[in-house]
Each structure stands twice: as C-alpha cells, then as structure tokens.
Amino acid sequence: MRVALFLTCVNDTLYPDTGRAVVKLLTRLGVEVDFPMAQTCCGQAHYNTGYRHEAEPLARHFSDVFGEYEAIVTPSGSCGAMVRELYPRMGERARAEGRGDTLAATLAPVVPKTYELTEFLVDVLGVTDVGAYYPHTVTYHPTCHGLRSLGLGDRPRRLLQAVKGLELRELPGADECCGFGGTFAVKNPDVSAAMGADKVHNAESTGAEVLCAADNSCLMHIGGTMARLETRMRPVHIAEILAGTEEEPSA
Amino acid sequence: MSGGTFVGMPAFPKAAHEAVNNPTLRGNLRHATHTIRAKRAVAVAELDDWAALREAGKQIKDHTLRHLDRYLVQLEESVTAAGGIVHWAADADEANRIVADLVKMTGESEVVKVKSMATQEIGLNEALEAEGIHAYETDLAELIVQLGKDRPSHILVPAIHRNRGEIRDIFAREMGEWGRPAPEGLTDTPAELAEAARLHLRDKFLRAKVGISGANFMVAETGTLMVVESEGNGRMCLTLPETLISVVGIEKIVPTWQDLEVFLQTLPRSSTAERMNPYTSMWTGTTDADGPQTFHLVLIDNGRTDTLADEVGRQALRCIRCSACLNVCPVYERAGGHAYGSVYPGPIGAILSPQLRGTASEIDASLPYASSLCGACYEVCPVAIDIPEVLVHLRERIAEGGQATREGNKVVLKPAKGHAAERAAMRAARWAFSHPGALRTGQRLASRTRRFHPRSLPGPGKAWSDTRDLPTVPAEPFRDWWQRTHGGKDTDK
Ligand code: SF4
Numbered sequence: 001m002r003v004a005l006f007l008t009c010v011n012d013t014l015y016p017d018t019g020r021a022v023v024k025l026l027t028r029l030g031v032e033v034d035f036p037m038a039q040t041c042c043g044q045a046h047y048n049t050g051y052r053h054e055a056e057p058l059a060r061h062f063s064d065v066f067g068e069y070e071a072i073v074t075p076s077g078s079c080g081a082m083v084r085e086l087y088p089r090m091g092e093r094a095r096a097e098g099r100g101d102t103l104a105a106t107l108a109p110v111v112p113k114t115y116e117l118t119e120f121l122v123d124v125l126g127v128t129d130v131g132a133y134y135p136h137t138v139t140y141h142p143t144c145h146g147l148r149s150l151g152l153g154d155r156p157r158r159l160l161q162a163v164k165g166l167e168l169r170e171l172p173g174a175d176e177c178c179g180f181g182g183t184f185a186v187k188n189p190d191v192s193a194a195m196g197a198d199k200v201h202n203a204e205s206t207g208a209e210v211l212c213a214a215d216n217s218c219l220m221h222i223g224g225t226m227a228r229l230e231t232r233m234r235p236v237h238i239a240e241i242l243a244g245t246e247e248e249p250s251a
Numbered sequence: 252m253s254g255g256t257f258v259g260m261p262a263f264p265k266a267a268h269e270a271v272n273n274p275t276l277r278g279n280l281r282h283a284t285h286t287i288r289a290k291r292a293v294a295v296a297e298l299d300d301w302a303a304l305r306e307a308g309k310q311i312k313d314h315t316l317r318h319l320d321r322y323l324v325q326l327e328e329s330v331t332a333a334g335g336i337v338h339w340a341a342d343a344d345e346a347n348r349i350v351a352d353l354v355k356m357t358g359e360s361e362v363v364k365v366k367s368m369a370t371q372e373i374g375l376n377e378a379l380e381a382e383g384i385h386a387y388e389t390d391l392a393e394l395i396v397q398l399g400k401d402r403p404s405h406i407l408v409p410a411i412h413r414n415r416g417e418i419r420d421i422f423a424r425e426m427g428e429w430g431r432p433a434p435e436g437l438t439d440t441p442a443e444l445a446e447a448a449r450l451h452l453r454d455k456f457l458r459a460k461v462g463i464s465g466a467n468f469m470v471a472e473t474g475t476l477m478v479v480e481s482e483g484n485g486r487m488c489l490t491l492p493e494t495l496i497s498v499v500g501i502e503k504i505v506p507t508w509q510d511l512e513v514f515l516q517t518l519p520r521s522s523t524a525e526r527m528n529p530y531t532s533m534w535t536g537t538t539d540a541d542g543p544q545t546f547h548l549v550l551i552d553n554g555r556t557d558t559l560a561d562e563v564g565r566q567a568l569r570c571i572r573c574s575a576c577l578n579v580c581p582v583y584e585r586a587g588g589h590a591y592g593s594v595y596p597g598p599i600g601a602i603l604s605p606q607l608r609g610t611a612s613e614i615d616a617s618l619p620y621a622s623s624l625c626g627a628c629y630e631v632c633p634v635a636i637d638i639p640e641v642l643v644h645l646r647e648r649i650a651e652g653g654q655a656t657r658e659g660n661k662v663v664l665k666p667a668k669g670h671a672a673e674r675a676a677m678r679a680a681r682w683a684f685s686h687p688g689a690l691r692t693g694q695r696l697a698s699r700t701r702r703f704h705p706r707s708l709p710g711p712g713k714a715w716s717d718t719r720d721l722p723t724v725p726a727e728p729f730r731d732w733w734q735r736t737h738g739g740k741d742t743d744k
Pocket residue numbers: 406521569570571572573574575576577599628631632633634635636
C-alpha cells in the first residue's frame with residue numbers, strides 16, 4: 001500500500017522528528033510512504049480564527065496535492081479533523097452562498113481518504129501491536145479534536161498498551177482541553193495558561209515520565225508549560241513512541 | 252437593585268484576567284462545576300435513548316423555529332381564548348415600558364419575581380426601580396445575587412461564584428434592608444441559610460399583589476406556560492398574586508403538549524442531574540376564583556428574529572437554558588460567568604449575546620474568541636447546538652465582516668476594528684502556504700537563524716511566551732530531510 005504523508009506545516013517546520021518517526025513506523029509495517037513536496041497547510045488556523053476566505057485556497061491546494069493518493073495519513077488530530085469535518089462544511093457553505101458545487105467537488109475526494117495516524121494503524125492496517133519498544137512510564141492526553149471531532153476513542157491507548165516496556169498511567173481529567181486552541185492561546189492568554197497549568201499538574205500527579213498525545217500543537221503548549229513550571233516530565237508525540245524498537249530505541 | 256446591568260463590560264480577556272487570578276472564585280467554580288458535571292454524566296447515562304431524545308429535541312426546536320410566525324399566532328390565539336392578554340415587545344425598552352405600565356395599572360409598587368432570564372436580559376428590575384417599583388427576586392440564588400448587589404454568573408445557579416460563608420455574610424448584612432432580617436446568630440449551614448431565606452421570602456409572597464415570571468416553555472396548541480424549578484418559590488409567585496405578568500422570549504415555544512415529554516426528560520437531567528425536576532408549574536390563562544385573575548404575556552423579540560435570519564447562528568435559539576455547556580466548559584470554569592458580560596454566560600452566552608446584541612461593542616466582539624473550540628459544550632448540549640461551529644461563524648463576521656441582519660434589515664458589516672494586523676498575517680501565511688517554495692525559504696531562514704531566536708515574542712505573541720516556553724526551531728525542516736534522504740522532487744508552484 002502506498003500512502004501520502006500529510007505532515008502539517010507545524011510538524012514540518014518545528015517537529016521534523018515526528019515526521020521521521022511516522023516514515024520509520026509505516027515503512028516498518030510495510031507501507032510505502034510518499035511525501036508530496038508541494039504540500040503546505042490545511043488552513044485550519046485560518047478557518048478557526050475566522051478567515052474562511054483565506055482558508056479556501058489552502059483547502060483547494062490540499063486537494064490538488066493529495067487528491068491522487070489512495071490514502072492520506074497525518075500525525076495530527078486537529079488537521080485530520082479539519083479535512084474530514086470542515087472541508088465538507090466549506091463546500092456546503094460555498095453552495096449555500098450560490099457559488100455552485102465547484103468547491104465541494106474539488107474537496108470531496110480527499111475527505112474520506114484522510115486518516116489520523118492511529119486511526120490508519122488500527123482501522124486500515126488492522127494492527128494494535130506495531131512491534132514497538134519504549135521502556136518508560138507514559139500518560140496519554142487525548143486532544144480535543146482527536147477525541148470529539150474524529151472520535152479516535154481508545155485507539156491510541158490500545159496502541160500504547162501493546163508497546164513493550166511501556167507502562168501506561170491514567171491521566172486524571174484526561175478529556176479536558178489543555179488550553180491551546182490555536183489563536184485562543186494568544187487571544188486569551190490568562191485562561192489558556194491556567195488550563196495548561198492544570199493539565200500539567202494532572203499529568204504530574206500520575207508520576208509518569210512522559211506525556212504523550214497525537215498532536216504536536218497541543219504538545220507544544222503543554223511542553224512549553226512544563227518547561228516553565230520546571231516539571232521533570234516531557235512531551236512526546238505518539239508516533240515517536242510507536243516508532244521505537246529495541247534495536248533502534250526512541251528517546 | 253440587582254446590581255446593575257452588564258453594559259460597559261470590558262472585553263472578555265480583560266474581564267477573565269481578574270477571575271483567573273482570584274483563587275476563591277476559581278475554587279468555588281471548580282468545585283461546583285465538577286460536581287454537577289459528574290452527576291449529569293450519571294443521570295444521562297441512565298437513559299439508553301439519550302441520543303434519540305437529543306435528536307428529537309433538536310428536531311422539535313428546529314421545526315418550531317422554521318414556522319415561528321405560525322406558532323406565535325397560534326399561541327396568541329390560545330392564550331387569549333384562555334383569558335390572557337398578549338403583548339408584543341420588539342426590544343428591551345418596549346418590553347420594560349409595557350411591564351412598568353402594567354404594574355402601575357394595578358396601583359402596586361412591589362412585585363415578586365420568579366427566576367426569569369428574559370427579564371434580566373432586558374434589565375427589567377432597573378427599569379422598574381426607575382419607576383418607583385421594587386422587584387423582589389424569590390429564587391434562592393437570585394435572591395443572593397440581588398441582596399449582594401451582584402450580577403448573576405450562571406444560568407442555573409446565578410450565585411455559583413459565592414460560597415456558603417459569603418452567602419451567610421450577605422444575608423446577615425442585607426436582609427434587614429429589604430424586609431425581614433436574618434435570624435440572630437445565623438451560621439453557614441445550608442439548612443439555616445435556606446430557613447433564613449424561606450422566612451424572609453414568606454413575608455413577600457403573602458403581601459405581593461403582582462407576580463412577574465419567565466417561562467421555560469410555552470405550548471402553542473393550548474396557550475400553556477410552564478416553569479420548572481427546584482424550590483417551589485415559583486408556584487408561590489404564580490398562584491398567590493392577583494396579577495401575573497410573564498415575560499418570555501419568542502423562541503420558547505413548542506407546538507404541542509406532547510413535545511414537552513422530550514424536554515421534561517432532557518432538561519432536568521442536563522441541568523440539575525435529576526431524573527425529574529421537583530416542581531413543574533403550568534398555567535393556562537385565568538380561572539375564576541383560583542390563582543391570578545389577570546394574566547399578561549409579554550413576548551419579547553430583542554434580537555431574536557435577527558438571529559433567526561442567520562442560517563448558521565440560528566441554532567442558538569434552540570437553547571433550553573439547561574446550563575450543561577457552562578458546567579463542562581474549561582474556559583467558563585476559569586473565567587467565571589461575569590466575564591461574559593451578559594445574563595447568558597459560558598459557551599451559549601458566547602454565541603447568543605453577540606447575535607442578540609450585535610458585534611459592535613468590545614465585549615460582544617471578544618466573545619466568539621472566548622473558547623478553545625474544544626467541543627465539550629456541543630457534546631453535552633441536549634438540543635445538539637454546534638456551539639463551535641457558531642463561534643467560528645461569528646469570528647468570521649468579526650474578522651472579515653459580511654452579511655448580517657440587524658433590526659430586521661440586511662446589513663453588510665465591516666470587519667471589526669483591531670483585526671488589521673491579524674488579517675495581514677493570515678493573508679501572508681495563506682500566500683506562503685499557497686507557494687511551497689516561499690514556505691521552504693522561510694523554513695530554511697528560520698533554521699539558519701535559530702541561534703538568534705528570542706525566547707520570548709514581541710507584540711501579541713508576548714502573552715504566549717510570558718507563561719510558556721517557545722519550542723526551538725530544528726536545524727532542518729522535515730522537507731529538507733526528506734529531499735536529502737528520499738530524493739523527493741521539489742515541486743514548487
Ligand atoms: S446551549 Fe445547550 S447545553 Fe448550553 S444551556 Fe443551551 S441547551 Fe443547555
């Protein structure tokens with residue numbers, strides 16, 4: 001099977017290790033990975049901040065770049081949700097505004113083919129044990145868009161539970177938002193920081209070494225808060241955990 | 252006086268700043284919302300047809316809103332046939348004038364009120380006060396708010412921001428000013444506080460000739476109004492006075508009596524986590540020698556038909572004011588209800604107020620951003636209002652401007668002030684993202700200059716870096732690594 005990796009602009013620019021981990025993991029599982037070099041951004045930040053008209057060309061660009069592939073895999077719950085949940089809505093809005101079906105028709109092909117990484121592993125490849133090794137205590141934070149927009153359910157936790165050496169600790173208040181929310185973190189810094197601090201304190205109470213999530217945007221916020229609060233914990237993307245093996249361990 | 256209206260509130264982030272830094276308030280809110288949130292989840296899980304009830308509630312409300320004109324006419328006919336008098340108010344001023352005139356016609360200068368958000372929305376107490384009429388709140392939490400010269404901060408528990416000690420102090424200090432004083436040596440045990448309120452209110456109930464109420468539902472078919480409550484004060488207000496004036500928003504209609512079976516299951520479970528609310532009072536017009544002999548229904552629009560004209564935003568009118576969205580909202584939990592600058596706080600307030608009042612003021616323009624779009628509110632809402640969808644829709648109106656309806660007229664709104672820099676940044680980002688080559692150049696530049704990157708940001712970004720460390724830019728963006736190792740073609744467009 002050949003899939004396109006949609007890494008997302010945040011991961012490409014700031015978290016290349018996550019991208020390398022996805023490539024390593026999928027290759028190990030016998031998937032042929034391509035990274036279309038023309039990819040950029042799904043338009044989520046534009047859309048959610050209220051700039052739908054700036055987001056539309058980005059959605060069209062996304063469809064141009066990825067339309068041909070059999071499957072599109074992304075290690076980001078929120079960008080996955082943008083394509084799957086909000087692209088159809090953008091198409092509907094354009095129709096309602098009398099702009100015809102063109103946008104909907106352009107975006108339609110990529111919608112059902114886009115998978116968040118853990119979804120792709122469990123639903124498409126049908127694996128929960130990916131042969132990973134990670135000798136650390138880990139607590140898992142289900143990010144809001146993964147949890148509620150994509151409905152990832154217990155897929156990420158099942159994957160983590162199958163990792164050799166990994167001890168999973170339940171996170172109190174797991175389904176509460178970490179407070180990132182894209183531009184929310186900048187527009188409402190006090191509330192955002194208070195939410196982040198509570199998330200970090202809950203994570204610390206588990207005694208785990210690592211807080212794991214399937215979205216680097218949330219991890220950036222949580223990690224930045226951890227650094228500022230001087231905790232011993234560190235944020236790690238789930239792909240990096242799943243990519244590690246006894247021969248080639250992840251940090 | 253119930254402590255003034257919400258006019259002149261600062262924008263949400265500023266108002267929230269104080270709440271976030273008030274440990275007592277945060278403690279009160281956290282405790283209260285987490286308790287009710289957990290109970291609600293249990294009460295909802297008991298019903299195996301919850302999803303179907305939620306869908307039914309949504310459908311009934313959507314159908315009603317689609318044919319609102321027809322059902323309003325039907326309601327007026329059935330209320331009139333039952334001996335009531337219907338009044339129509341386009342806005343707050345008109346509604347307040349109608350009510351004040353109705354009270355004056357009775358010759359009374361005191362009224363008792365049972366919890367009505369609509370009257371809070373229009374600032375009725377203040378308007379009556381200006382005409383020399385004293386309005387006494389009889390719902391326990393509303394009483395606390397009124398005696399404390401405070402503002403409500405929650406839909407269901409308006410005094411949620413107060414703890415028992417604070418309530419004791421308010422009762423001991425204020426009750427004497429308003430009527431029967433609090434008993435000597437009042438402590439902060441719930442039973443004593445409730446007894447003090449009961450004694451204080453009993454005087455008012457027995458004296459009042461005029462009652463003012465809201466309604467949770469109005470049945471078009473029969474002309475029946477309904478209030479659900481936990482304390483029983485409502486039925487005193489609804490039955491003892493000679494004149495009853497009900498002030499209700501036009502969206503509170505359901506077509507038939509049978510439709511109530513859905514909401515009488517979803518409302519109590521969502522709001523108080525009860526299978527059924529303790530008191531359900533219904534009244535239909537007037538009955539000879541029983542209950543109020545004069546009944547007025549004041550139907551208020553106050554921005555509702557404008558909201559109805561908006562295809563995305565109108566779903567906010569489905570709201571049955573259960574307050575479940577407040578109790579799960581992480582932003583409400585930290586910012587408190589007052590920060591929302593309206594009688595409708597929390598997620599529903601963030602989408603309702605800027606539609607009812609428009610987005611012209613600073614506070615209304617800031618409300619659609621008072622959310623991290625986490626979606627917890629949508630998940631719990633018993634009428635499935637997609638609050639995040641409406642928030643983004645309103646953000647668009649503020650950031651980009653566009654069509655809206657104000658006072659029945661289609662208007663084209665200009666983008667709100669203060670968004671120029673953001674708009675430029677969004678455009679620049681879109682441009683770069685539409686040109687992968689430009690994006691790549693930017694990434695490389697960032698990588699090469701990474702040693703010089705500041706650990707804090709200038710301008711609006713400072714708020715971020717004040718409380719969180721920024722990530723370090725990696726030496727090599729992914730796409731460069733990919734090209735180096737997999738020889739990907741550079742397909743710049
Ligand atoms: S929006 Fe939904 S959850 Fe919130 S108060 Fe209204 S009905 Fe309840």
